[in-house]
Amino acid sequence: MNTPRLVTTAAELRSATEELLQKAAAADPARRPSLALVPTMGALHEGHAALMAAARAENDVVTASVFVNPLQFDDPADLERYPRTLDADLELLGRAGVDLVFAPAEEEVYPGGAPLVRLSAGTMGTRWEGASRPGHFDGVLTVVGKLFHYAAPPVPARFRAYFGQKDAQQVALIRRMVADLNFPVEITAVPIVRAADGLAESSRNRFLDAGQRQAALILSTALRQLRERAAAGQPLDLAAAVELIRSQPGVDLDYFEVVDPRTLEPLETSAPLEGEALALLAARVGPVRLIDNEVLR
Ligand SMILES: Nc1ncnc2c1ncn2[C@@H]1O[C@H](COP(=O)(O)OP(=O)(O)OP(=O)(O)O)[C@@H](O)[C@H]1O
Ligand SMILES: CC(C)(CO)[C@@H](O)C(=O)[O-]
Ligand code: BAL
Numbered sequence: 001m002n003t004p005r006l007v008t009t010a011a012e013l014r015s016a017t018e019e020l021l022q023k024a025a026a027a028d029p030a031r032r033p034s035l036a037l038v039p040t041m042g043a044l045h046e047g048h049a050a051l052m053a054a055a056r057a058e059n060d061v062v063t064a065s066v067f068v069n070p071l072q073f074d075d076p077a078d079l080e081r082y083p084r085t086l087d088a089d090l091e092l093l094g095r096a097g098v099d100l101v102f103a104p105a106e107e108e109v110y111p112g113g114a115p116l117v118r119l120s121a122g123t124m125g126t127r128w129e130g131a132s133r134p135g136h137f138d139g140v141l142t143v144v145g146k147l148f149h150y151a152a153p154p155v156p157a158r159f160r161a162y163f164g165q166k167d168a169q170q171v172a173l174i175r176r177m178v179a180d181l182n183f184p185v186e187i188t189a190v191p192i193v194r195a196a197d198g199l200a201e202s203s204r205n206r207f208l209d210a211g212q213r214q215a216a217l218i219l220s221t222a223l224r225q226l227r228e229r230a231a232a233g234q235p236l237d238l239a240a241a242v243e244l245i246r247s248q249p250g251v252d253l254d255y256f257e258v259v260d261p262r263t264l265e266p267l268e269t270s271a272p273l274e275g276e277a278l279a280l281l282a283a284r285v286g287p288v289r290l291i292d293n294e295v296l297r
Contacts, residue, residue: 004064004090004098010150013102017061018154020099024060025155033060034158037151037185039144042066042103043083043203044092047193051162052096054190059160063100063151064093067109071118072139083203102150109146118142119181121173124264128255128280129169129291140170141177148183160186166193166200168280168293172264192293194220200292212286215250219283222256223294226279230296236269238279245283254289256281258296273297 007013017035024033036055040048044066055062066089073079086103093101118138121130125137144161153159163171171189178187193201198220199213208216222241229236238258245253258269261278277296282289 004101020061035153036062037161038064041068044089045201047201050193055162056097064098066103069143165189204288216285218248227294238269252284254282
């Protein structure tokens with residue numbers, strides 16, 4: 001197992017990145033080396049491991065960040081209880097072959113406290129997840145923009161960043177941010193990793209008891225049924241899928257829509273789908289808000 005190097009300041013990250021990229025460039029001078037950033041909030045699981053594996057397979061140098069970003073939490077209780085498991089995270093990152101782990105303290109990222117100037121996710125950030133978590137995506141984009149600056153290659157190199165498709169709205173917004181603000185980074189979205197029972201892996205799943213977890217499986221079941229109908233070219237019958245979830249005791253559905261994966265605008269579902277389509281949902285189960293989605297085509 002490789003032991004990743006843990007760095008906590010911007011200066012350390014920059015010099016360690018430079019050293020590793022120069023080594024990669026010297027090993028193969030004919031090719032520009034590549035650097036991957038995988039941003040996380042820690043409490044790592046198999047979903048994160050898939051992001052690390054994709055980044056490892058495609059790049060010379062892999063940096064993971066572990067930072068629980070207070071700016072994206074609108075609920076102080078949610079921030080307070082967010083799991084923090086750095087020792088176990090470092091083990092997983094070592095097994096995944098990550099080179100550098102950037103785990104800054106809050107004062108490193110927000111030296112004067114919460115920043116006055118922030119990125120705005122615009123109207124795309126106020127619907128779906130944004131409707132229940134006001135300011136969430138402004139906080140996400142602000143920290144991701146900062147992480148891109150911290151981690152950017154200090155010597156000529158390709159720069160790629162990896163995000164999970166589980167957070168589909170986040171991926172769509174980060175792609176828009178990169179396009180709208182010309183961040184020199186290529187974005188890769190990694191497919192959702194599910195547990196054997198079908199539940200999408202999430203750090204917050206640990207707060208579900210056995211009964212709640214069983215009830216939550218209705219979410220992936222409903223999504224799978226929609227995907228099967230889409231694959232068969234049948235009309236989706238979104239209303240039946242919504243009803244299936246609403247009939248499950250203990251599951252409080254927030255939204256369930258079929259949207260354009262880039263704009264997140266709802267699509268017409270009464271006729272067979274023609275372009276790209278994504279089924280997107282969120283529900284509260286016991287103490288946890290769960291999100292999930294399925295690429296329909
Ligand atoms: N099951 C999963 N499959 C693929 N990617 C995932 C999965 N879970 C998380 N990710 C991705 O890992 C990155 C870091 O996510 P984060 O640290 O917030 O973990 P999380 O498990 O999504 O946490 P939570 O669900 O509690 O918000 C994000 O890009 C996220 O989309
Ligand atoms: C991208 C991210 C690490 C920014 O804090 C977070 O939103 C997450 O873990 O998905
Ligand atoms: N994966 C999204 C991070 C959050 O829930 O704040």
